[in-house]
Amino acid sequence: MSPPAFNAIRADADRWITGEALRMQREHKIESVSRLTFVVGKGGVGKTTVSCAYALHQAARNPRESVLLMSTDPAHSLADMLQVPLKSTPERIADAKGKLSAWQIDSDREFKKFLAGNRDAILNIIENGTFFSKEEIAPLLDTTLPGMAEMAGLLAIHELLERQDYDHIVVDTAPFGHTLRLFELPAHFQRFLNFLNVASSRDALLAERFGGRAVLPSHAFIARWEEMVKQLRDAFRSNQAEIFLVTSPEIFSLNEALRSLETLDQSVPEMRVTTIFLNRVVRDAQECVHCRQREQMADRAEKFLKRQFPHIPLLIGPDPGNPILGLELLRRFGVRVFDSRKVRLEAKPPAQSAGKLKLKTSEWPVAEVPLSFTIGKGGVGKTTTTAALAFHTRKEQPEIPVMVCSTDPAPSLDDIFQKLIGNKQVAVLGDAKFRAMEIDSVSEFRQWAARIRKQLSSELSMQSGGLHVDLTFEKEVFAALMDIVPPGVDEVFAIFRILDLVQTQAGKVFIDMAPTGHALELLRMPERILLWSRLLLKSLAAHRTLALAQDVAVELATLGQRVRKLLEIMRDPGQSCVWAVMLPEPVPDRQTTWLLKAVDEIGIVVKALFVNRVLIPDGEESGCSRCTRARGWQMAILKTLQKKYGKHRTYLAPELAGEIAGAAMLRKFTTRLWQTAK
Ligand SMILES: [Zn+2]
Incomplete structure (x- = not known):
């Protein structure tokens, strides 16, 4: 029996795989045939430009290889950059040399597609294993989706590796932070799996006690997901995977690149940055003061990178003063950078700029x-x-x-x-x-969560003396539920803290918000926070007479009030x-x-x-x-x-x-x- 293909499993999600199939699948590894290139960097350094140019260049140079250029950035710009229309499925780019396709992943759609096949199974696990009904938990499944964008990227890459349709996959990733999490199991998904594991543990316990089946369906289901993530990790760590780190010459950008390299080294030491790409470099400044300053900055950056990373090849991306848009200019940019050949990159501004924009000076507000x-x-x-x-x-x-x-x-x-x-x-x-x-x-929220957990835990163990299985179980469900907090809640907690400060001192406060927009998304639909805290409250319902459980209930109710107050402000x-x-x-x-x-x-x-x-x-x-x-x-x-x-x-x-x-x-x-x- 051959190991089941990932797609076949997905297409037939209701069919539980047997213990035998599970064992076979465990032993099955993705053959790392496809080359994988991840292009990473902070926002605004020209990551997408480099991704496009590299994919075009690779396709042109290796006409037999099929190359896929894909973007996992939720705010992607491949179509705008290549100036070709793209759909949310891989699309062959007919006008490019060689065999090049491009794909902008619609992460919401991909993750929902994936969940659709498993939705009932997930809800069954939770309903059978916990005190929540399907109706209560279903909205949680949908509202935690915004944090699953990275997971959707992973799912897509996994599927591509399984199908082996492409010889080389170039991934234009979301800016740093997101990317680093992409290489690990996205933490959000891991916490969700933990919650499912806890929820299904009562089944397992009962099964053991009454001599039931060794592998329960719910476990096979979770194991399948975990296995998929493991296969991906193996693929990322193989020598077929490479990372391009893109940076611009500004000190901010270089510092960020340095920090990211350290983080990458700590979290996924098997992954190596194979190439550093110094982009937006000005050369031949002539008499221009502005260009000369930028040239000097680029020289310093180049020296810095060579000194810091003597063993990593450094490529230089020139800045011709105009944006590098469209297949032809991007291809030339690739020739210039990857073949070190002199080609023209200059492009005239569009005609409408001839009619000048009138500017007037203004005071700072x-x-x-x-x-x-x-x-x-x-x-x-x-x-x-x-x-x-x-x-x-x-x-x-x-x-x-x-x-x-x-x-x-x-x-x-x-x-x-x-x-x-x-x-x-x-x-x-x-x-x-x-x-x-x-x-x-994150730590602001974690402190709050830890305090609540501790409050509850001390009360439960005090009450029961010898621990009762049920109490421990409910405590675990509560803890796991605390972990699958909707993305953005942590930032909302940070804003609470700022508001507390504002109320104790006079003055004006300026909040530099996270670029993800998760907090705004959450505040746009405050019922998400309320829904989540209602579920937490319900998990305590059986112990509502305990004094400290009541304290926790008050704390959760206060959360709702604070959100409403924040929105009011x-x-x-x-x-x-x-x-x-x-x-x-x-x-x-x-x-x-x-x-x-x-x-x-x-x-x-x-x-x-x-x-x-x-x-x-x-x-x-x-x-x-x-x-x-x-x-x-x-x-x-x-x-x-x-x-x-x-x-x-x-x-x-x-x-x-x-x-x-x-x-x-x-x-x-x-x-x-x-x-x-x-
Ligand atoms: Zn100039």
Whole structure:
């Protein structure tokens, strides 16, 4: 009997696999025939450009190999970059040389497709094993989905490896953080499996006691998932897998690359970065001051990377001043980078930029309300804008103290304030009334969860003396349920903590939010938090007479109240506002569009939209062709942004040479701002 193919299992999800089939499947390994390339990096470094160019180059050079370019980034831009229409299934790109296909994974759809086959089985496990009914648990299954995006990426890669349709798979991954979790078992999915394991353990116990079957269906089902993840890990660790790390020459970007390499080394030591890609490099600056500064920065970055990673090959991606879009330009970029051949990468700006965009100078805005939330995707200068808003507000209203808080899991307040910022507020920039703190959202939530668990645990063991099976079981269900918290809850907890601080001290607070948008998603549908806490409460129902169980119940009820209070504050235009940040990029910024939509649905006022790194003419260009071309492209892009986001007040912040860090740079940054004139 041959091992069952993953697809066949999926197609026939109701058929329980027997112990024999399970054993066979355990022994079955995916033959690592396909080459796997993961392109990783922080947002805004040109990860997708590198992925596209590499896939095009590989397909052209190896005409017999079928190459698949896929994106696991929920805000993907493959179609915009390649300038070909793509569906949510792999699509052959006819105009590319060789055999190239591309696929933008619709992670929601993929994961729902996967769950659809297993939904009843999951609900059965939970209903039989716990005190929850199907009706109660079904919404939980659906609402925890947003955290499953990485899992959908994994499922898709697994399926491709099984089918062996492609010789080489190039994966354009979501920005860091997501990617690192992609290589491990996504923690969220692991916790969900744990919950199922606990839920089915009562069945197993009963079966043992009454001499039932050795392998219960529910266990086979969970084992199958775990097996699939194990196969993937093996594939990632094989010598067929490679990682491209993309970075830009900015110090922020290099630091982040360094941190990510360390994290990768710790969490998945078998995976090695095989190539480092220094992108957006300016060479041959000639007489132009701007280009010369960027050239020097790139030189420093190159030396730094060679010194830090002497054994990892370094590739250089040039910045011609224009975006690298479309099959032909991307292919040339690949030839330039991977074959080191001189080819033209320059492209004229589109005709509509000829009609000039009128700009007028503007004052930096002051935050009029106590609470400011800054949103935007990674790598757009969100933290810089948050710090600058606080800096300017502080300057304009010297009697009012300000505080900058970051709930971003990868915060960078250290860099901008040139000081170690941690979980406690500290004065920065030599100003006692200017404070900053980075809140570790995850630990904030974990502390709360641990406190509740401890409360409950001490009470239950005290009550029962000799532990009773049922009590232990319910405690475990409660604990496992605490773990499958909907994504974003941790950030909401961090915001609670900030609100507590706000209430005890005067001043204005600026919150630099995580780029994932999970917290906004959660606040958009607050019933998700309430649903989850109701389930927690129900798991205690049998012990509702215990004093401490009552305390826990109160604590959970308080959670609901706090969420409602937070929403009230956010919706009050006298108390809160949102600042959105983006870049003048040629591909549509779906993430920001989506974040603004969530903000709109919650009912928070969007105060303004900042477009960062705009090349404003300042008379020092000396007719540089690269800068002229870059500005032409930006004008065209700004026009489309104006069309798209015109209803929001839009500020253009100039690109500054050098890093924006410290008081002097913040002062310089906050003296120049533009608006588009109607
Ligand atoms: Zn220039």
